[in-house]
Amino acid sequence: MYHNGKFYCITVEAEVFAFDLSGVSPTVTVVAESTSLGLTHFDYHIPCSRVRHIHSKYLACSSTGELFLILRHAVLSYESLGWKAIMVWRYNPQRQPCWEAVKNLGNKSLLIGINNAISISTENFRGARRDCVYFTEAPVRTRVNGRPEIIHSIVVSDVERGKWARARANSQLQPHLLPPIWFTPSML
Known part of the structure; x- marks a missing residue:
């Protein structure tokens, strides 16, 4: 992800x-170590040693310069697919x-794609x-015929309420189509 003149991973x-490629000699900086999450202090009580078992991790930036980390803990198997x-x-x-836990995004939303x-x-x-x-490419268990x-669908998660649902009944992504992408004006 590109943010404030650097690439983040x-x-x-x-x-x-953070990777700064602007100078003659590119630099790499550790922005946050995994222990800086303090997950044991959050509502989900996931020990830092289990962070690698969280299904998906995403970085997002805002136009105001904020950097967000989104963790999606899911159970992924054919018999049981659920978002924890x-x-x-x-x-x-x-x-x-x-990292501060966000209980409410206010008038913001996060768009997460692959x-x-x-x-x-x-x-x-x-x-x-x-x-x-x-989430534009979210695995969801459903019944087809x-x-x-397990299909990929657009899923909306309400941060404050802690609830998630498919965006609408016909929001299933077609398997032959590539996932949606978007461009931000700051990158053009």
């Missing part, structure tokens, strides 16, 4: 690195641990729900 252990928790964190370098994640103001996007995380199947 997240590891399986939820460590965040979605955790949203805001980066605060002045604080230890440096290729990009961004924060948007819902005031500028009619139809977007505030305080939500939109009477058989249980």
